[in-house]
Amino acid sequence: MFEPQGARLQEEAYRPLTSLDPEDWQDLRVQGHRMLDDMLDHLEAIRQGPVWQEAPSSVRALFDAPVPLEPTELADVHQTFRDAVLPYGGGNIHPGFMGWVQGGGTATGMLADMLAAGLNANLGGRDHMPIAVERQIVEWTRELFSFPETASGLFLTGASQANFVAVLLARTRALGGNIRAHGLASGPQLIAYASGEVHGCVPRAMEMAGIGSDHLRRVSVTATGQIDIEALQRQIERDKTHGLTPFLIVGSAGTVNTGAIDDLDALRRIADAHDIHFHVDGALGALGILSEELAPLLAGIGSCDSLAFDFHKWGQVPYDAGFLLVRDSAWQLETFASEAAYLTRASTGLAGGDWWPCDYGPDLSRGFRALKTWFTLKTYGLKALGDSMAANCALARNLAARIEREPCLQLLAPVALNIVCFAYVGRRGDAAATINPRIIERLHAEGRVAPSLTILDGKPAIRAAIVNHRTSQMDIDALIRGVLSFGSQEELSTC
Structure with missing residues (x-):
């Protein structure tokens, strides 16, 4: 269609x-498709590469550059990403990653995150x-x-951050809304309770x-890694006798070290008996509720x-999506x-809406985390996600069984x-504990599998956290082979 010159000039x-x-825009479209x-391609071929590899000094030097004052072509910036970032990631999307409790993500979630970034919505509030x-x-x-309709x-x-907000909620429940203005200086001594295995964020x-x-x-x-209910009850009674104010019990639905699940029903009863806020840190295991097989292990979580x-x-x-x-x-x-003048609400228009998330938490500027979550739940369905979790647990049980059959290995904690968690102990069962950290370092350098190091009963332990939906039995087998091989070599070198 012919466009008058005047219209073009007006647009400019x-x-x-x-x-x-x-x-x-066409050039950007082409470059965007390439990215x-x-x-x-990277996700499709993820198994073919290493879980992790150390970035060389030449690559690290690229990120010791002065602040850019002039523009760089997008294609050149992307090329730097391809060469210097993509090959040297943290590894959690790789099926051999077992180091920490980190999900593997999905291609669908990646695409949804792209959509959210394009929309660039601020979810502090308003009507959109x-x-x-x-x-x-x-x-x-x-x-x-199974939370009530009053829930949000x-x-x-x-x-x-969610555990931090929960502490603030419990603090307000115990001391009242005036705590926001008056602070803690003149208030009672608040006491919280959790197991010795509670996550460090608490x-x-x-x-x-x-x-x-x-x-x-x-x-x-x-012995199973759960909070000792009787010891908790005694501690609460002791604190109350000394004039302290119990205000919070934190239960763990999957401890970070071993995956143990506290007796949540018992914790609810104690919280009710003493009028204490009952919070559950379910970072590791709460979503197991999606699996018919795992849900019974989480009895009481809805209370x-x-x-x-x-x-x-x-x-x-x-x-991130906490x-x-x-x-x-x-x-x-x-x-x-x-209240804030710049956040004045209205009955209609963009300043309307009856639910402003900034009223329910600490953030006013909030990204659209919900979109990638919505896409994931809608695209895969809850059953497939639950089945993936159950499969991870089956692999963990298989790994534990293999460990117990190997005379050079020792299982260090029940698998909930x-x-x-396990260790290389050698054929005589007395190999130096210091061998296990070196085994882990060598596994990381090899790049096939990547467990992590933890400390149980004061001794180093190899910790395999199986969270990735891509992980299979071949990765479990590779872990066992690697630990036995490197463990034997390390043991010989110390003789």
Whole structure:
């Protein structure tokens, strides 16, 4: 169609001089397709490469450059990414990654994240459909965990932040909304309780909340790694006798070291008896509720007052997508809601909407984490995700069985879910414990599998956390072969 010259001139006149949009959208489209194809190729062939490889000094030097004042062609920037970032990632998308509890992501989630970035929505509040997507996830999680209709939830960076917010909720419940203005100085001495195996983010949350990690009682655990219920009861009674104020019990739905699940029903009963907020850190295992096989292991999880978990772990959503589910949304409002002239609400228009997430948590600027989660749940369905989790646990049991058949290996903890802790002990069972850290380093350098190191009963342990939906029996076999081979070599070298 013929376009009058005047119309073209008018369009150019209205183009902002400082716009960062491309002058040639077709060129950008071609480059964008190339970038997308590169990532899809990378995911398709992920098994063929190493889990991890050390970046050479020449690559590291590329990121010791001065701040760029002048532009660089997008294709050149992308080439640097291809050469210097893509081959040297953290490895968690690789099927041989067993080092830490990190999900593998999916191609679908990656594409959804691209859509969210293009939309660039701020989910602090206002009336737009991205808010409705997040509310949909809140409603789904409420139903999944059998929370009441009063419940609400919120996306956060991860369970570390979700656990911190839960501490703030419990603090407000114990001391009232005035704590926000008056602070802790003149209030009672608050005490929280968790097992000795609780994740390190919980004592850090106590510190950030101004309560202090010394006010977290780390209760002893049983032989199965669960919090000792009788020891917890005695500790609460002792603290109350000394005039302290118990305000929070944190149960673990999968401890980070071994995957142990606390007796959540018993914790609920103790919390009720002493009027204490009952929170569950479900970062590792809560989403096991999606599996018919694993759900019975999580009995009582729906009774908690708040629940932290990560869609970016077993949910396989790309980082980051943490979540906090709260039994009564009024607790969140009392803890976070505040008025500000620049956030004045309206009954209609963009400033409308009856659910502003900034009233329910610490963030006003919030990304559209809900979209990649919504795409993942819709695309794969809950059954497939649950089956993937059950498969991870089956692999963990297979690994434990292999360890128990190998005279040079020793299983160090019961396998509750998908984490296996073991050690190379040699044929006589007395190989130096220091061999195990060296085995792990050599496995990482080899690049076939990557477990991590933890400490159990004061001794180094090889920890395999099987979280990736791509992991298969061949990866378990490779882990066993690698540990036996390197362990034997290390043992000989120390003789």
